[in-house]
Amino acid sequence: xxDAHPGACANxxxxxxxxxxxxxxxxxxxPLRSMTHAIEDIFESFWHLDGRVFMTLRDLxxxxxxxxxxxxxxxxxxxxxxxxxxxxxxxxFFIAQFAIHFSSSEASGGLTPAxxxxxxxxxxxxxxxxADTTRAAVxxxxxxELTQLQIARNSMPAIAPLRAELDxxxxxxxxxxxxxxxxLDPQYAPGSLKVTPPPAQELGAMQSPWRQGSLFxxxxxxxxxxxxxxxxxxxxxxxxxxxxxxxxxxxxxxxRYGEDPDQLKQAMVGxxxxxxxxxxxxxxxxxxxxYLGSGRGYLEHxxxxxxxxxxxCLALLAIFSLMLLGDAVTAxxxxxxxxxxxxxxxxxxxxxxxxxxxxxxxxxxxWWLTAAKYAVLGLVYFFLVGLATVxxxxxxxxxx
Numbered sequence: 001x002x003d004a005h006p007g008a009c010a011n012x013x014x015x016x017x018x019x020x021x022x023x024x025x026x027x028x029x030x031p032l033r034s035m036t037h038a039i040e041d042i043f044e045s046f047w048h049l050d051g052r053v054f055m056t057l058r059d060l061x062x063x064x065x066x067x068x069x070x071x072x073x074x075x076x077x078x079x080x081x082x083x084x085x086x087x088x089x090x091x092x093f094f095i096a097q098f099a100i101h102f103s104s105s106e107a108s109g110g111l112t113p114a115x116x117x118x119x120x121x122x123x124x125x126x127x128x129x130x131a132d133t134t135r136a137a138v139x140x141x142x143x144x145e146l147t148q149l150q151i152a153r154n155s156m157p158a159i160a161p162l163r164a165e166l167d168x169x170x171x172x173x174x175x176x177x178x179x180x181x182x183x184l185d186p187q188y189a190p191g192s193l194k195v196t197p198p199p200a201q202e203l204g205a206m207q208s209p210w211r212q213g214s215l216f217x218x219x220x221x222x223x224x225x226x227x228x229x230x231x232x233x234x235x236x237x238x239x240x241x242x243x244x245x246x247x248x249x250x251x252x253x254x255x256r257y258g259e260d261p262d263q264l265k266q267a268m269v270g271x272x273x274x275x276x277x278x279x280x281x282x283x284x285x286x287x288x289x290x291y292l293g294s295g296r297g298y299l300e301h302x303x304x305x306x307x308x309x310x311x312x313c314l315a316l317l318a319i320f321s322l323m324l325l326g327d328a329v330t331a332x333x334x335x336x337x338x339x340x341x342x343x344x345x346x347x348x349x350x351x352x353x354x355x356x357x358x359x360x361x362x363x364x365x366x367w368w369l370t371a372a373k374y375a376v377l378g379l380v381y382f383f384l385v386g387l388a389t390v391x392x393x394x395x396x397x398x399x400x
Contacts, residue, residue: 009024052077060310060314063354063355063357066078067307071300071303084306092316095321099327138177174193174195225247230247253398276309279381283309283377284298287304318347319344322343
């Protein structure tokens with residue numbers, strides 16, 4: 001018995017018979033009496049978790065192995081499924097904040113020299129810029145094109161997928177202009193072309209020709225909470241008030257997202273983990289219904305659901321990491337970016353195959369019966385995922 005290793009538990013005074021108190025579970029050593037134990041105490045949880053993480057992730061990569069072993073009673077070597085899912089989901093969507101880009105500010109602000117050089121290697125035609133014979137003409141032409149693209153951006157809802165083509169068009173215009181300047185002057189240094197469209201505020205009410213009406217038009221006039229609100233005659237006043245408050249928030253948010261689309265990304269990505277926590281128990285309930293004769297209880301199906309979603313988070317984490325790596329190497333090695341794109345495609349393809357093999361291994365049914373249940377489960381679940389995605393988008397846009 002020493003100060004660092006007392007003979008009785010400091011927490012409950014039970015005589016100690018080993019490194020831990022058999023009554024309350026507290027460790028026998030006192031980290032405040034020994035510098036070595038103090039340092040050990042700091043890292044103990046990490047190293048303990050680290051060993052279990054590697055074993056858990058190793059078996060998670062094999063379809064169905066982790067779930068089958070955990071359900072068979074082999075729980076000590078592995079992280080609990082809920083903890084694993086929480087850690088992976090938080091880590092995945094933290095990385096997603098950096099990997100997913102909605103903003104086009106980089107494109108409209110001009111290309112860096114490295115980006116311009118990469119663009120020159122990939123663009124084989126100067127397009128409409130071929131008719132421009134001076135640098136001033138090229139810059140004026142580019143400014144006009146960027147202005148039209150900015151007008152189009154101002155005229156559409158601030159939803160990222162709708163703006164992706166505009167971002168591509170901006171980069172293509174920059175690249176074609178860079179190529180034309182290189183043709184006019186072989187000594188031209190890629191990346192020195194700095195042309196930007198007028199700020200969105202200067203464009204005022206200008207709209208693209210294809211735009212008809214407004215997303216917030218109501219009864220042929222612009223919606224306004226006070227002067228032209230949406231009113232449902234059959235609904236109580238508090239409901240109509242709530243609807244118009246949400247419309248007002250959506251109008252303000254979409255204006256803000258138009259100026260900085262990355263804010264929409266942050267709002268959506270931040271709410272996805274919440275949606276997953278709702279969908280996981282629903283997925284488990286669907287497994288329970290499909291495997292009523294399996295003899296497994298709901299909590300056992302919940303373990304399968306948690307490990308399934310943990311794998312999906314791990315696969316998405318790999319995809320987002322490859323996206324970040326691709327962003328880092330695109331300018332220096334375009335071939336590497338192509339290879340990374342292929343790896344991302346393989347991960348996407350592996351995800352449904354993994355889930356099918358996991359389902360068959362855990363439940364042990366014939367391949368054709370597993371395939372039928374897998375198809376039903378997939379159709380229903382992806383319908384629910386679609387609803388959740390729409391709900392997340394609406395919640396993000398209408399958040400006040």
